[in-house]
Amino acid sequence: MNLSPFLAACGAAADVHLTHFLCVTPVGIAAQYAAPPYRMDTLRLCYSMTKSFTSLAVGIAWGQGLLALDDLIGDILPDCMPEDRGHPAWEIRVRDLLTMSGGIGENTYSALFGEPDWVKAYLHQDFPHPPGGVYLYSTHGSHVLSALVERVSGQSLEDFLNRYLFHPMGIFEAQWERAPEGRIAGGMGLSLYPASLAKIAQMLLNSGAYGGQQLLPAAYLDLAAAVQIKKQGHDPEAVYGGDGYGFQFHIGKHEHYRMDGAFGQICLICPQKRLAFVALSSGSKTESLLRLIYTHFLEDAPPFSAGIYRMEENPMHIRTLALSGDWEDGTLTLQTDTGVQTLRFRLNGETCGRTVFIKDLQTHEQTYVCRAAWRDGLELTVHYIETPYIAVHRLSFLENAVRLDFQINVSFTLKDFAAVGILCT
Structure with a gap:
């Protein structure tokens, strides 16, 4: 696979600053690139791509029968809930957190960031909307999913994913950050090698299987990678980014789904094309980066107009x-x-x-x-x-x-x- 035209187009774009790029097929890496001085053998911060890994942990726990998508958060984490059982947080289900629809009315990231316990801070805030109805991005909602995995499995999110996903795939370098209360952060802070992200992309292309093992239930992936809710206020100009959201995955053009992190970190999965792309950046506009990926690798040209x-x-x-x-x-x-x-x-x-x-x-x-x-x-x-x-x-x-x-x-x-x-x- 020739990356040269794509890399040249990225270099010419004012709002794309690529550091790594990997094309992935169901059998492995088809092509890769690292812009000097960046290398393939160093950790890369995933930012909010971490949320998708938390979703994978929920899916594995779901497959093991440790939780159900319609379980109420209050039944799993009763000690973290408001004392008033009439508080809207008692109505939030696992799937509502997965779809960013817990019911908050505004972006409360800044308000919750300095709290000593992120799980309690999220569950004790105001919820003006009924759970499951309105999409509003929430890093702290994703962090509650980390607490759920920890509670139902008896292991931290880090240990759970190491045991059931990362180590079976030969991924041993994962580095996590922790929330103020000491839990593994479920919405941010994971670092991996670029090649490990390519392994994850390969696993997703193969419906949750890797190395002859079914590591993630295919039925969960079908749900996670499908539109479960629409994003309110979506920019209509973002035709590649799309307005759909699954279970901690963004759904874009042609129903392709992706992990998405700040400053242009993308893992784009295109099942119909049997291709995936890992793109890491030092600061890229997501829509511009996606447009270049689609233009060079995914969109078929129309009939030639001779x-x-x-x-x-x-x-x-x-x-x-x-x-x-x-x-x-x-x-x-x-x-x-x-x-x-x-x-x-x-x-x-x-x-x-x-x-x-x-x-x-x-x-x-x-x-x-x-x-x-x-x-x-x-x-x-x-x-x-x-x-x-x-x-x-x-x-x-x-x-x-x-x-x-x-x-x-x-x-x-x-x-x-x-x-x-x-x-x-």
Whole structure:
């Protein structure tokens, strides 16, 4: 698997700062990358991906019959509950914590962070909504799940996962942080090697099995990885991140699910494609990082729109625009008043060649490098390496027509413009 086009696109994105990237199949790592000075053999902080591991522990405990999804939290942790049995916390079930729907009305992270006992602090706060009805992200709600696993198993979350998940998978380096009351933090603070995250992704691709052992009940994973609740107030622009939530997993485009941590830590599981991706960052915007992963590895290009289009008047005096070939070896030809510009491209790849383009006063044949991607249309980013010019041609395909959006980074003579071309019959 060639990572070069993807890594180049990440490098060009202002809001993506990748440190590690691993492509995973059901049989192991297919490709991997670590940006210097980062290495594969050091721990990496998972941030809120920790929540998904807590969910896996709940699933294992569920499979062992230690708890049920509809168990009331108060029946398992009665000593942590408010004395008033009429308090809404007594109505919260295990599944409500798994789906971030315990019933809180606002983000109470800051208010609870300094409390000496996070479990009691969460359960003693106000719950204006009925449990199970309203999604509101809560790290402390995830931490209560750690306490549940500890209570029903008689082991800490760390020891429980070591015994039933990590050690059977050959993962021995896990480092956890603790909440103020001494419990293993269930919503944050886990560190693992990147390769161990890839092992977890492989296990999830195989429906909970690893090394010939069924470590996680497949029936639980089916529930955890499906939309159990919708996120209120979801940004409609976050088309890749999605508005669905399972059991401590985010559900995004094409129903793919993911572990998700602050500053661009992602473990994306794509069962239909039989692929998973571990992406770790020094600060990335999640939606931008997901968009690049989908663009380069997951989204199929539409049928190739070969043809010749007669262009309307435009500042570059392009008379016709022609597409020929296919996505593996395509050609964009622009017939102008001063000559013919030909750009070869390969979708999600890089091509080199020579074509005519303006330098200062006149057009000259010169060397170019072209990177092609599909982003609701064909986007060609062309570096004219004999000059400072970087031109972007975006082709949006309409019925019997094409819209060309042209952008140039710097120029004395060229300007950005848009023009429509009609397919010649």
